[in-house]
Amino acid sequence: MSRHSFLERTLRGFTRAVSKALQSEHAASQPGLLQQLDPRVRVIGILALVIAVILCRRLEAIAAILLIAITIAVASRVSIASLAVRVWLVVLGFSGVIALPALFITPGEPLFTLPALHLSISVQGVRTAVLLVLRVETAATLTTVLVLSTAWTHILKALRSLHLPAEIVTMLAMTHRYVFLLIETANQMFESRQSRAVGVLSGSEQRKMAARTAGVLLSKSIELSQEVYLAMLSRGFRGEVRVLTDFRFKPRDYAGLTVFLFTGCLVVWMGR
Amino acid sequence: MASTFEVQNISFSYEAIPAIRGLTLHIAEGDRIALLGANGSGKSTLLRILDALYFPSAGTVTFKGDALTEKHLQQDEFFLNFRRRVALVFQNPDVQLFNPTVFDEVAYGPLQLQWSKEEVIRRVDEMLHVMSISHLRDRPPYRLSLGEKKRVALASVLVLDPEVLLLDEPTATLDPKSQSQVVDFIQQWKGTARTVITATHQLEIVEDIADRVFVLEAGTVIAEGTPSEILSDTGLLLRANLIHVHRHSHGGVVHSHPHFHGQPRHEHEH
Amino acid sequence: MEEANPVEIDEIMHIPDGYLSPSTCATFYLFAATGWYAALKRIKRLLATRAIPLISVFAAFSFVVMMFNVPLPGGTTGHAVGVGIAAIVLGPWGSILAISIALAIQALFFGDGGITTLGANCFNMAIVGSFTAYVVYRMIAAHSNLESRRRVLAAAVAGYVAINASAFVTAVELGIQPVLFHDASGTPLYAPYPLHVAIPAMMIGHLTFAGLAEAAISAGMVSYLQRADLGLLRGVSGLAQAPGTIVADASLGDSPGRLSPRRLWWAVALLMLFTPLGILAAGTAWGEWSSADLMNPHTREQIGAASGNHAPPSSVPVGIEKLSTVWTAPFPGYAPRFIKSPAFGYLLSAMFGVGFMVLASLVARVAGGKWPRRNLHP
Numbered sequence: 001m002s003r004h005s006f007l008e009r010t011l012r013g014f015t016r017a018v019s020k021a022l023q024s025e026h027a028a029s030q031p032g033l034l035q036q037l038d039p040r041v042r043v044i045g046i047l048a049l050v051i052a053v054i055l056c057r058r059l060e061a062i063a064a065i066l067l068i069a070i071t072i073a074v075a076s077r078v079s080i081a082s083l084a085v086r087v088w089l090v091v092l093g094f095s096g097v098i099a100l101p102a103l104f105i106t107p108g109e110p111l112f113t114l115p116a117l118h119l120s121i122s123v124q125g126v127r128t129a130v131l132l133v134l135r136v137e138t139a140a141t142l143t144t145v146l147v148l149s150t151a152w153t154h155i156l157k158a159l160r161s162l163h164l165p166a167e168i169v170t171m172l173a174m175t176h177r178y179v180f181l182l183i184e185t186a187n188q189m190f191e192s193r194q195s196r197a198v199g200v201l202s203g204s205e206q207r208k209m210a211a212r213t214a215g216v217l218l219s220k221s222i223e224l225s226q227e228v229y230l231a232m233l234s235r236g237f238r239g240e241v242r243v244l245t246d247f248r249f250k251p252r253d254y255a256g257l258t259v260f261l262f263t264g265c266l267v268v269w270m271g272r
Numbered sequence: 273m274a275s276t277f278e279v280q281n282i283s284f285s286y287e288a289i290p291a292i293r294g295l296t297l298h299i300a301e302g303d304r305i306a307l308l309g310a311n312g313s314g315k316s317t318l319l320r321i322l323d324a325l326y327f328p329s330a331g332t333v334t335f336k337g338d339a340l341t342e343k344h345l346q347q348d349e350f351f352l353n354f355r356r357r358v359a360l361v362f363q364n365p366d367v368q369l370f371n372p373t374v375f376d377e378v379a380y381g382p383l384q385l386q387w388s389k390e391e392v393i394r395r396v397d398e399m400l401h402v403m404s405i406s407h408l409r410d411r412p413p414y415r416l417s418l419g420e421k422k423r424v425a426l427a428s429v430l431v432l433d434p435e436v437l438l439l440d441e442p443t444a445t446l447d448p449k450s451q452s453q454v455v456d457f458i459q460q461w462k463g464t465a466r467t468v469i470t471a472t473h474q475l476e477i478v479e480d481i482a483d484r485v486f487v488l489e490a491g492t493v494i495a496e497g498t499p500s501e502i503l504s505d506t507g508l509l510l511r512a513n514l515i516h517v518h519r520h521s522h523g524g525v526v527h528s529h530p531h532f533h534g535q536p537r538h539e540h541e542h
Numbered sequence: 543m544e545e546a547n548p549v550e551i552d553e554i555m556h557i558p559d560g561y562l563s564p565s566t567c568a569t570f571y572l573f574a575a576t577g578w579y580a581a582l583k584r585i586k587r588l589l590a591t592r593a594i595p596l597i598s599v600f601a602a603f604s605f606v607v608m609m610f611n612v613p614l615p616g617g618t619t620g621h622a623v624g625v626g627i628a629a630i631v632l633g634p635w636g637s638i639l640a641i642s643i644a645l646a647i648q649a650l651f652f653g654d655g656g657i658t659t660l661g662a663n664c665f666n667m668a669i670v671g672s673f674t675a676y677v678v679y680r681m682i683a684a685h686s687n688l689e690s691r692r693r694v695l696a697a698a699v700a701g702y703v704a705i706n707a708s709a710f711v712t713a714v715e716l717g718i719q720p721v722l723f724h725d726a727s728g729t730p731l732y733a734p735y736p737l738h739v740a741i742p743a744m745m746i747g748h749l750t751f752a753g754l755a756e757a758a759i760s761a762g763m764v765s766y767l768q769r770a771d772l773g774l775l776r777g778v779s780g781l782a783q784a785p786g787t788i789v790a791d792a793s794l795g796d797s798p799g800r801l802s803p804r805r806l807w808w809a810v811a812l813l814m815l816f817t818p819l820g821i822l823a824a825g826t827a828w829g830e831w832s833s834a835d836l837m838n839p840h841t842r843e844q845i846g847a848a849s850g851n852h853a854p855p856s857s858v859p860v861g862i863e864k865l866s867t868v869w870t871a872p873f874p875g876y877a878p879r880f881i882k883s884p885a886f887g888y889l890l891s892a893m894f895g896v897g898f899m900v901l902a903s904l905v906a907r908v909a910g911g912k913w914p915r916r917n918l919h920p
Binding site: 151152153156173174176177178180181224227228230231232233234235236237238242243244246 | 320323325351352355356359360362364366367368369370371372373376379380381383384385386389392393410412413414428429432
Binding site: 010106224239 | 603614
């Protein structure tokens with residue numbers, strides 16, 4: 001685990017973040033099912049299905065939504081392979097591991113007893129573990145499909161027309177825009193340190209370096225924000241935020257919205 | 273000629289550090305000005321004062337007869353008017369590209385100045401076409417090259433059709449081709465009622481972009497004149513840290529004399 | 543998965559979709575929304591128009607810092623949230639917004655944390671975390687010089703306590719899930735571990751790894767800023783000043799003339815906080831039965847009727863044994879039926895939550911106002 005220094009691992013985290021961003025921009029321009037719909041319909045529709053996932057009480061209902069999610073993914077040209085890697089394996093590794101002890105410690109009727117260890121797995125334990133993992137998988141699949149098929153700016157504008165306050169939307173947009181700039185800056189700082197490092201640094205030296213880099217990054221960030229502020233003033237900013245949204249509902253959007261909401265309600269009703 | 277900017281004896285400090293000291297200059301309508309100075313000479317600060325982003329602690333600044341004070345800028349009508357007529361292009365384009373896409377960026381100014389939605393869309397598309405960046409319309413700023421960023425930044429202020437253009441180091445860090453494109457642009461962008469003020473330390477572009485030069489050093493104007501007058505005054509340029517002396521070689525011989533990098537080939541005797 | 547181990551422990555703070563029931567999600571969205579609304583109002587008054595770029599870029603910064611793998615003693619690594627330094631530099635309100643925005647982008651864009659649980663995650667990390675960090679920092683840093691070592695220590699402790707406070711609230715949210723939300727056979731529907739499992743599990747990881755990472759980053763950054771950029775340690779009122787301009791803003795700080803409305807807020811907060819507790823103390827509300835109630839067939843029937851005709855589990859779920867020591871006394875006979883409805887229970891929780899937040903903000907105001915005013919050297 002600590003064979004690789006924190007520098008390398010952090011740098012890897014950065015590259016992962018940037019490549020994730022680039023990947024999602026690519027899928028948004030494909031001619032798929034979701035891409036045909038108004039972004040507002042996509043946001044509301046997917047959100048409705050995610051809420052349905054957590055309202056359902058039965059395994060079969062949640063599994064049904066998962067199937068729907070996969071269908072939407074395929075129809076929207078989202079690669080199953082990337083879903084499997086980005087979502088399914090990660091969730092399994094994380095929530096799967098968390099759910100494992102629940103098999104044993106959830107009280108209820110014993111299903112199966114491990115001979116040597118005298119630990120028994122209860123029916124309720126199995127059900128709860130599967131419920132949890134399935135819920136997380138399905139919800140994550142739905143949100144990933146949304147993000148991959150919709151440009152970030154469209155998601156924000158959809159949220160704006162759904163009456164999220166303009167300041168919040170602007171802050172989300174600006175944060176997203178500058179994340180990549182700051183990642184690049186931090187990247188450069190780390191890379192230059194890495195090339196200068198002679199030998200392996202001790203834990204406390206690495207900690208100091210992390211803190212110092214964060215400190216430099218903070219100073220630069222505050223400076224950047226002050227310059228951005230001046231640039232905004234210079235172009236007429238007075239505190240009110242005006243965003244241009246030109247989404248227009250087409251007949252297929254009404255259809256899409258109806259299908260999403262109907263499906264969500266149906267599954268919840270059947271799975272209660 | 274009508275006056276555009278009247279700057280009388282202004283001073284300005286960042287926290288405790290003085291950046292401008294007793295600075296005076298006059299700029300007339302239609303002038304093409306170069307503010308020449310090394311880094312730290314105060315030229316960026318001066319541009320920001322001219323754009324009413326900073327207000328001097330002493331002295332006065334007027335734009336076409338109107339005083340640029342904080343109070344005055346708080347009046348809606350004057351504010352909207354001023355922001356449309358005077359435009360500043362920052363040195364670092366990342367600072368100026370804070371919207372999610374290129375289209376949003378160019379549309380930002382018009383939106384803040386409360387143009388109608390249809391008008392905004394029409395003028396923005398027109399501007400993108402004029403600057404040959406229509407293909408970048410939906411691109412996020414972090415996926416633009418430096419040259420593209422500078423063009424978008426320029427487009428985002430030109431869309432307002434300003435009377436005064438303030439440019440902060442427009443050619444710094446650009447490759448020669450992009451640099452010449454910027455210079456061409458400044459030369460074309462004129463007209464009797466339009467004023468350009470360019471802050472730069474690059475001597476090689478001064479002749480092309482300006483008719484009058486102010487040399488800045490340590491926050492004040494130390495000289496004023498035509499480009500040829502200023503550029504031939506070696507002592508002045510040395511004092512202002514715009515040229516330097518160090519040993520170098522050319523013509524197969526090593527020697528030292530005042531010069532600046534980017535200076536066209538020079539011949540002299542040894 | 544090489545990175546699974548230390549990262550896991552910290553990432554559980556970002557609760558994914560599916561771990562919290564719909565009603566829990568909704569309740570915490572309500573709490574969080576109250577916090578966001580209050581923070582936005584307050585930060586707009588303090589910073590006026592510079593709030594938007596400042597908070598945005600700080601959120602981006604916090605997002606990037608969350609990606610740092612901080613090496614810890616013992617050869618593992620941890621992640622910091624940045625709530626410590628955010629509370630110090632931006633104050634609690636700015637910190638609430640900045641961290642919430644970073645969390646929202648993590649959830650939407652990178653799948654760290656769920657959408658339905660965003661309210662809860664923001665409440666835990668952005669709100670509880672920010673207030674805790676701010677109050678602890680102010681209490682320890684108190685009168686000391688901006689450049690003193692005491693400030694560094696204050697930052698370390700503030701970061702550490704804040705992360706553990708967040709972890710604790712998270713653990714409670716997760717721990718009450720199996721108690722309150724299970725099906726007829728006793729299968730937990732959401733997070734499956736009751737309080738006495740969830741709390742130790744969360745706290746151990748954070749008392750050790752995550753807390754130390756936050757402490758290291760907070761302390762290290764304050765130490766760096768003391769040398770490189772002292773102005774940033776002055777807090778949000780320092781940031782409100784632009785170079786060369788003076789922001790004429792009378793709302794910076796606590797002026798004595800505003801005592802009257804403030805007293806009113808204290809009263810409201812305490813009222814909202816204690817009313818639900820008062821009502822609950824008068825009787826056993828839904829979900830808080832004693833173990834004896836569950837074993838008695840007569841009350842079981844009543845409970846079943848009140849719970850939408852789901853029979854309570856045949857054996858007392860472990861978590862209830864803990865909870866039943868908190869609430870006491872059965873309902874007096876004349877108490878109205880609506881008190882037993884779930885909706886009322888949630889209304890009470892909502893009141894409690896809002897009361898808590900108003901109280902927390904008042905405490906923070908006192909903490910922030912009382913101490914550093916006198917000794918912020920120019």
